[in-house]
Amino acid sequence: MKALIIISILGVIAMMAEVLRFKKLLIPIIVLGLGVALATVIMDWNTDIRYFNDMAYFNNYALAFTGGVIFITLLWLLLGQEYFHDSHTKGEHAALILFCLTGAIAMISFSDLTFFFIGLEILSISLYVLAASNKSDLRSNESGLKYFLMGAFATGFLLFGIALIYGSTATFNLIGIQEALAKGANSPLMVKTGVLLILVGLLFKVSAAPFHFWAPDVYEGAPTLVTMFMATVVKTAAFAAFYRLFSTCFISLADTWVPVVAVLSAITMLLGNIMAVFQSSFKRMLAYSSIAHAGYMMMAIAAMNEVSAGSIFFYAIAYSVGSLGAFSCLHAMSKKGDESISGLNGLGKRQPKVAIFLSLIMFSLAGIPPVAGFFAKYYLFYGALMGGYTWLVLIAVLSSLIGVYYYFRVIFALFKSEPVSDEPLPMLFTKTLYFAHFDGYYFLGNWIVACLVTKLNFIEIILLIFITFVS
DSSP states (O other): OHHHHHHHHHHHHHHTHHHHTOGGGHHHHHHHHHHHHHHHHHHTTTOOEEETTTTEEEOHHHHHHHHHHHHHHHHHHHHOGGGGOOTTTHHHHHHHHHHHHHHHHHHHHBSBHHHHHHHHHHHHHHHHHHHTOOTTOHHHHHHHHHHHHHHHHHHHHHHHHHHHHHHHHSOOBHHHHHHHHHHOOSOHHHHHHHHHHHHHHHHHHTTOTTSOTHHHHHHHHSOHHHHHHIIIIIHHHHHHHHHHHHHHTSGGGHHHHHHHHHHHHHHHHHHHHHHHHTOOBHHHHHHHHHHHHHHHHHHHHHHOSTTHHHHHHHHHHHHHHHHHHHHHHHHHHHTTTOOBGGGGTTHHHHOHHHHHHHHHHHHHHHTOTTSHHHHHHHHHHHHHHHTTOHHHHHHHHHHHHHHHHHHHHHHHHHHTSOOSOSOOOOOTTHHHHIIIIITTHHHHHHHHHHHHHHTOOHHHHHHHHHHHHHO
C-alpha cells in the first residue's frame, strides 16, 4: 500500500513541476521515488495486510506483481527518457505515466470490484491520452481515438458484468462473492452471464482474440515508447488482475469459463503468430507477437493450479524485459523514419553488438533455450500439463514453431542481408540498453529457475537479480 501512495504522490509532484519550476530534476525525483516504492514492497513481504475496509489486499501475490511493474517502469524510464524531451509537456507526460502505474497497482492489489474498476479506469484514461500524445502525427491521433472508443465499449461489458454479479450476490468483495456463489446464487443464469461479460472486458484489456483487433493499429500509431509501456507494464497488470479475480471469486464456476478461456487461448496463440508472419512492419509484427504471448499466459489461467500464479509472473517479467529491448531498438529505427524489418538489413555488419543484443531478444521471445523466454514458456507448459491440457500445450508448441519463423526472419535480416545504408542505428541510449539487457539477460532465466527450485524468499531473489545485472 505504501508503494501505491508513494507513486500517487509522485504523480501529483509531476503535475506541479511546471508551476514550481523543477522540470530538470523531475526524472531523477521519479526514479528515486520509484526506488523507494520498490523498497517498501520488499519490506512489506509476508505481511498480508488489507486496507480500506478490505478493498485492497497486499499479499505476496500482489507485492510480487507490484514490485515487477515498478521494476519494469524503472527500466522503461532508463530506456525512454527521450519521451520527456519536450519541456512544455514533460510534467504532464510524466504524471500520466505515474497515474497509469498507480492504476496498474490498484488492479493488481484489489480485493473489491469497485477498487478494481477504479484502478482500471485510472490506467485506461491515462493510456488514452498517452496513445494520442504525439499531436503532430495523425496516426497517433487515430490510435488514441480508436483505443478510447474500443476501450469504452469493453468497459461497458465489464461494468455490466460487475452489476449482474452484484445483483446476484449483494456484494462487491471478492471473498463475499466467493462465499455467496459457494452457497448458491439467487440467479445462476445472471451470475454466469456476469462472469462472461467480465471475461469479455478483461480479454479486451489483454488483447486476446477475438477482442484483439484494436492492438495492432493502436500499437502502430502510438509513440513507440508509449507502445513499449503498454506492451509491458499494462499487460502485466492486466494479467495479474485477470488471474486474481477468476482464481478467487469465480473458481466455483470454473466449468462455465475455463473451457472458454482454454479455447480462446488456443485461438489467440495461433492467430497472433500467423498474422505476425505476414507483417513487413517491425512494429506491427511485435504487436501481433504481443497478442500471441497473451494467448500463452491465458494457458495458466485455464489450468488454474498451484503453479499458475508463479508461471504468469515469471512469463510476464521475462516477456516484458524482452519487449523493452525490442521496442527500444524499434525506437532507434523510427528516428530514421523506417520501422520495417528490411530496415534492419545488414545491421550485423555495421553494429555487431547491437545486432547480437537484438538476436538474443528474438531468441527469448521465440522461447529458444537457454535465454529467459524459454524457461518462462517451459513453466507455463508444465502448469498446463499438470492441469490436464495436453491438447492446449500441443497447440502452443505448434504456434511457437510458427513464431520461430518471423523472429528468425529478423535475425536473418540482421546478419544475412546486404546493408540498405552505411548509416549506423542511432542508439543514443546503447550503454543503458546493454546494462539492462545484454549483460544480464541470459542469466535472468537461470536465476528464475534457481529460485523456483530452491524456493528462495523475495529478498534473496532481488539480491540474485541485482548481482546478475551488475556482474
